[in-house]
Amino acid sequence: MHKTFISQNPSVLWFIALLGLFTLAVTVGSEAFGTGLISTSMVKTLGKTLCLCLIAIAMDVVWGYCGILSLGHFAFFGIGGYAIGMWLMYARTEGIVLSSLSGQAIPSTSQEISDAIGNQIFGVVGSSDFPWLWAFADNLFLQLLMVIVVPGLLALVFGWLAFRSRVTGVYLSILTQAMTLALSLWLFQNDSGLRGNNGLSGLQNIPGFEGSSQADISLAFFLGSALALALGYLLFAWVVSGKMGSVVQGIRDNEARVRFLGYRVEGYKLFIFTLTAVISGIAGALYYPQAGIINPAELAPIASIYLAVWVAIGGRGRLYGAVIGAAFVSLLSSWFTGGGAPAIDLGFYTILWTDWWLVLLGVSFVCVTLFFPKGIGGLFDYLVRKPS
Amino acid sequence: MLRHFLTLFIWLGLAGMAVAQDLQPSLQAHAGEIADPSRSSVSVALDDLVASGAPHLSDFLEQWQDKGVWQRDADGVFFYATENGDDLSLRDIDTAQETTAPKSGFSQLKPNGGVRRLIGTALVQFQLTDPDLARRTSAIESIARRPDASQLAPLLKSIDPETDATLKARKIQLANFMSASFAPDTGDRIAAITSMSSDTSIEARAVLNQLLSVKAVVSPDAPKGNIARVLKPGRDLSEADAYARLVDAKLAPPVISPAAMRDALAANIDGGRVGGIPTAQLDTQTMREKAYAALAAQGTVPPLVSQDAKTDAVAAHSFYEVYEEQDPAVTDAARAALDSIETRVGAAQAVDLTLDALSLASIYFLAAIGLAITFGVMGVINMAHGEFIMMGAYTGYVVQQFVPDYTLSIIVALPLAFAVTFAAGVTMERLVIRHLYHRPLETLLATFGISVALQQLAKNIFGTQARPLTSPGWLDGAWVVSDVIQISYIRIAIFVMALMFLALILFVLKRTRLGLEVRAVTQNPGMAASMGINPDRINMLTFGLGSGIAGIAGVAIGLYAKVTSEMGADYIVQSFMTVVVGGVGNVWGTLAGASLIGFLQKGIEWFNPSNTLAAQTYMVLFIILFIQFRPKGIVAQKGRAAAD
Amino acid sequence: MNNTLLEVSGVSVSFDGFKAINSLSIQIAEPELRAIIGPNGAGKTTFMDIITGKTKPDEGVVIWGERNISLLGMSEADIANAGIGRKFQKPTVFEAQTVRQNLAMALKNPRGPLAVLLHRKTPANAARIEAIAEEIGLSDSLPRIAGELSHGQKQWLEIGMLLAQEPRLLLVDEPAAGMTVEEREKTTDILKRAAQTRAVVVVEHDMEFVRRLNCKVTVLHEGSVLAEGSLDHVTSNPTVIEVYLGRGHA
Known part of the structure; x- marks a missing residue:
């Protein structure tokens, strides 16, 4: 089976090989390995970028292959981050609270410990009780399950509602945007139980690994992200190849025709929407421990639109295009906004890229849509076709 | 002494x-x-x-x-x-x-x-009859601020000689308020209270609430006095609260809180044990209570109050609230008057809410109508629509830098904003959107790119801080109907503006050649083209018109909200929803959508006034559900064209 | 007829007060080749929309098969799986995919997402695809991208996709539109062969094409049946001449 789909997609082997080489190079260059050619913060940035690449290929499958321009996949990404963040924050706070209470003459009751943890976590929103959302926060396994279940379930319910009533095209995009907006507005509330606009923080500290340096932890997450990206790439490459790929792309190109062929289009859309939502959740769960903090602003509708921008710039309908787009634009963006790009002195005006980067991005995005609808990935077509 | x-x-x-x-x-x-x-x-x-x-x-x-x-x-x-x-x-x-x-x-x-x-209080009595109207007025206000029984008589005396009608009415009202509290005769008081039952002013309600103020009583005897409410433990207040009241009234020994118990235990550690129990075992409440009981038995700490003791103590007392006012006839009258006022206030609040919702709906209508036109005619979603709103608002701001007279500057700004955004819209249509027809999702993303660029550009030019767009003086203030119903003139102006635009757009679409052509292109572009209508030109003009209206909406919105580079983004999602909920390609649909969303948002805010975020969340969820049941919006396009 | 496959009776549908179909009743047997003709707006396409579940009629019944199942209220996909295939007026094939992929997607196989995801190529399926390609004359074009095909080839590919579904009833909307004379002949042959084992309903404007099909003809006018019988029979009907043919001569 693997043979068939890989033979259909020779790019899969190329991608896995390049990703392997890249991972190896970063590992050897990392501080954790000892050479220190690549700083720990750079390793984190690269690890985060891999997670963004993972959600980008999910976006590519749902949009580039299935034709659903979802403006909500970053919400699933955020949910994954929140799910893992809850455990990270709980477990870490528990450790701190236990050590601070341990010196006392009278040992603490479980109620007192739980109160102290609650106070520590929810003090910022003027509360100390554990909301029901946190019922499983002490259990890593259940919380990891949440990373998959919550985005999956949300996508399933939302998708079922939307696809059943045949909301398509621009309407569907707006509907997914509304979903994202509702979620981020809800998270902004202090009584949502997720610390309102403070979000969850300190996620870079992994409970149980207090002894390990950030260099080691970030390398571990980098490797984990690389593995997740590789597996995700294989999974999606398999899904979009073969007959499933035919049907899904058929839905993108002519939904009604697929329906008259006897396929229940809604089921396929729901499958793709939910699967990509789950993978987005996993990508988020790997991203936020590297970012260290998650707050509702991350889930704002605009983030999901940027996701679509990456995929469009990279090249829709080809998985490596999405990877290129996400890596290229997000790294470029952090280079520009981080002050890495040199200012241009025009004599009468100095172009500071922190101010002008977004203008450049917006304009170049319009240009890509107009003149290079296949994106950067489209360049490969020329390279491949030239010899023949 | x-x-x-x-x-x-x-x-x-x-x-x-x-x-x-x-x-x-x-x-x-x-x-x-x-x-x-x-x-x-x-x-x-x-x-x-x-x-x-x-x-x-x-x-x-x-x-x-x-x-x-x-x-x-x-x-x-x-x-x-x-x-x-x-x-x-x-x-x-x-x-x-x-x-x-x-x-x-x-x-x-x-x-x-x-x-x-x-x-000052003593002076008031003289000032009440002072020949100078201003002094009399200030005297009345000073009494109103801190009413005192002694002022009632001089106030009453000053009513008859009063020559100014307004002040006289005010004096009568105030005298009423004071009689309700201070008149020596119960009959007078009740008469005064009853006469207040149609007065919805905050002052009247405060007077009545004052009369109805209660204090909580806990007593071993049966309730007595002018009882407002008898509290039944377990129903009206929890047993713990009831017991806490007993403790406050020194009618029962205080409960030992877990924290206090822990401190007491910690203070009595004896050789690693407390009350004979090793400290290491004191990590459950049960063991702690055991250890504490042992200490209490030795007499080192006050005894623990058992649950039974608490229940018995609570059962042995009555909990109730009595009115500070002793006379039940007065409190009954006050209650009746207050109930009647609250009914009126409720009705007035409903009116106020409706006005609020109406003004919100007109803002959404203004923000969304341009979008609805372009979406309806051309089937493209313009993500940069919000930035056109912003552009209009900044145009207004810039005009005010040159034209200091606010009235004149608004009059100049409105057409100028239309012109600026009309030009921007036409440019965008020619350069970008024209090349992306029949690719609606690409249009959405390309216009998003424009939106990002425009927003950042505005930030680079005008900075990140909010810029004021000052409304003319005659728009300051509010139209006050009563203490409950009031609406600012700006909102009324926006409402009027929305009505004018509704009329204007209906006129353009239904009564002009352009409107005829626009409707033809909307319904059947191919047929329209074959009849000599140039769809290219119509698309361009439509887009310009939609954008121009966004610019004017920007001036209107800027007048009551701050002008920032992000203001467009604040309205774009609501505008989309207005269009989608209302139904595409129909002015009435947009009106219906804007009304639904405006009223819904205000309605939800009314249920949960403390949390506007929650209100917005619920509203978005409602819209998502609404679209499930009416995917084509309130006013759906009908016929064969809509089925495809 | 005791071998009735599809029975449409008393069906009406209106759009905004305009009656597109007005108590229409038609029976199709199996096997049968039937041509439906009628002027513009006679309700030919709406008739197909109703059978395939795209449009819900206001009243009337549509009964299918031996077990007399009502098609009303079934989804498009269910109706397709029940054995009704439809070819649209405009050729709608998946232009980004190869001819083989197009046919493979249409082949009668389990349609559920899981079955499709785990679907594996089998020699039997490959043989069926080859056979259909042979039938529609696209054997050499199997690896080509469908978008590169000529207009006529696309039409045949779509008919091939219909055949791959192994339907009992084929609804074909204007198959000859835009075809050259030779292409028309070939199309006629394909349809006639298909009609030997199943019911084929052809909606067509072109009288020459209908004549070549040499089958029973139903004339629709203003949403209901005006006449039915052989082509010669209906064309000699004075009412038909007046509302349809006559107009051209007037």
Whole structure:
């Protein structure tokens, strides 16, 4: 089976090989390995970028292959981050609270410990009780399950509602945007139980690994992200190849025709929407421990639109295009906004890229849509076709 | 104290003899209190002075209040005086004879703030009948601020002679309020209270609420007094709260809180054990209670209150609230009046809410109508629509930098904003959107790129801080119908503007050649083209029109909200929803969508006023559900075209 | 007829007050080749929309098969799986995919997402694809991208996709539109062969094409049946001449 789909997609082997080489190079260059050619913060940035690449290929499958321009996949990404963040924050706070209470003459009751943890976590929103959302926060396994279940379930319910009533095209995009907006507005509330606009923080500290340096932890997450990206790439490459790929792309190109062929289009859309939502959740769960903090602003509708921008710039309908787009634009963006790009002195005006980067991005995005609808990935077509 | 009392006594006799003659003797009778007043002693003196009916008392009180009274140290006689270098210009209190004397022989009377207020209260009675209307008005307001039983009689007396109709009404109202609280006769009070039952002012409600104020009572006996409410533990208040009240009333021993218990245990560790239990085992509440009981048995700590003891204690007492006002007839009347007022207030709030919702709906309508036109005619979603709104608002701001007159600047800004955004829209249509027809998702993303660029561009030009777009003076303030119903003039203006636009757009679409062509292109582009309509031109004009309206909406929105580079983004999602909910390609649909969303948002906010975020969340969820059931919006396009 | 496959009776549908179909009743047997003709707006396409579940009629019944199942209320996909295939007026093939992929997607196989995801190529399926390609004359074009095909080839590919579904009833909307004379002949042959084992309903404007099909003809006018019978029979009907043919001569 693997043979068939890989033979259909020779790019899969190329991608896995390049990703392997890249991972190896970063590992050897990392501080954790000892050479220190690549700083720990750079390793984190690269690890985060891999997670963004993972959600980008999910976006590519749902949009580039299935034709659903979802403006909500970053919400699933955020949910994954929140799910893992809850455990990270709980477990870490528990450790701190236990050590601070341990010196006392009278040992603490479980109620007192739980109160102290609650106070520590929810003090910022003027509360100390554990909301029901946190019922499983002490259990890593259940919380990891949440990373998959919550985005999956949300996508399933939302998708079922939307696809059943045949909301398509621009309407569907707006509907997914509304979903994202509702979620981020809800998270902004202090009584949502997720610390309102403070979000969850300190996620870079992994409970149980207090002894390990950030260099080691970030390398571990980098490797984990690389593995997740590789597996995700294989999974999606398999899904979009073969007959499933035919049907899904058929839905993108002519939904009604697929329906008259006897396929229940809604089921396929729901499958793709939910699967990509789950993978987005996993990508988020790997991203936020590297970012260290998650707050509702991350889930704002605009983030999901940027996701679509990456995929469009990279090249829709080809998985490596999405990877290129996400890596290229997000790294470029952090280079520009981080002050890495040199200012241009025009004599009468100095172009500071922190101010002008977004203008450049917006304009170049319009240009890509107009003149290079296949994106950067489209360049490969020329390279491949030239010899023949 | 006794000395004061004696002086007072003696001077009282003298003052009695000097009735209605001169003021100075009356003052001398209270020289001590006047020269060195305290809040407690001065009121007696003031009452006497007022009762004496001495002439020019109000002048004196005013001067005293303003620190214009000096006392001659030698004999204690009071003068009005103004400082003049080292000298004083003195004026006799009764004869108004003017003299000058060095300052050294006199002391200025400096009543403190509390005393000055009391003087003011006493003054009020004189001011109520003052010939100057302004002074009478200020006297009434001063009474209203801190009503006092003593002012009721002078107030009532001043009603009949009052010549100003407005002030007279106000006096009657105030007298009513005061009678409700202070009238000596219960009948009068009830009459006053009943007459208030149609007054929805906050003042009236405050008076009634004051009359209905209660205090919580806990007592071993059956409830007595003017009972407002009997509280049943377990139903009206939890047993823990009930017991806490008992503790507060010192009717029961305090409960030992877990924290207190822990402290007590920690204070009594004896060789690693507490009450015979090793400390390591004290990590459950049960073990702690055991250890504590052992300590209590030794008498080192107060005994633990058992659950049974708490229940018994609570059961043995009655918990209730009594009115501060003793007379049940008064409280009943007040309750009835308040209920009646609250019904009226509820109705008024509904009206107010409707007005609020209407103005919100008109803002959404203005923001969304341009989008609806372009979406309806061309099937493209313009993500940069919000930035056109912003552009319009900044145009208004820039105009105000050059045209200082706010009225004129708005008149200039409106067409200019239309022109600027019309041009921007046409440019965008020509350069970008034209090349992306039949690729609606690409249009969405390309216009998003434009939106990002425009937003950042605005940030680079105007900075990140909000810029003011000041409305003309005649739009300041609000139309106040009552304490409950009021709406700012700007919102009314926006509402009127929305109506004008509705009319204008309907006129353009239904009555002009352009509108005819636009409708033709909307319904069947191919057929329209074959009939000689140039769809290219129509698309361009439509897009320009939609964008131009966004610009005008921007000026309107900028007038009541701040102008920032992100203001467009704040409205774009709501605008989308308005269009989608209303139904595409129909002005009435957009109107329906805007009304639904406006009313819905205000309605949800009303249910949960403290949390506007929650209101927005629920509204978005509602819209998502709504689209499930009416995917084509409220006013769906019908016919064969819609089925495809 | 005791071998009735599809029975449409008393069906009406209106859009905004305009009656597109007005108590229409038609029976199709199996096997049968039937041509439906009628002027523009006679309700030909709406008739197909109703059978395939795209449009819900206001009244009337549509009964299918031996077990007399009502098609009303079934989804498009269910109706397709029940054995009704439809070819649209405009050729709608998946232009981004190869001819083989197009046919493979249409082949009668389990249609559920899981079955499709785990679908594996089998020699049997490959043989069926070859056979259909042979039938529609696209054997050499199997690896080509469908978008590169000529207009006529696309039409045949779509008919091939229909055949791959193994339907009992084929609804074909204007198959000859835009075809050259030779292409038309070939199309006629394909349809006639298909009609030997199943019911084929052809909606067509072109009288020559209908004549070549040499089958029973139903004339629709203003949403209901005006006449039915052989082509010669209906064309000699004075009412038909007046509303349809006559107009051209007037």
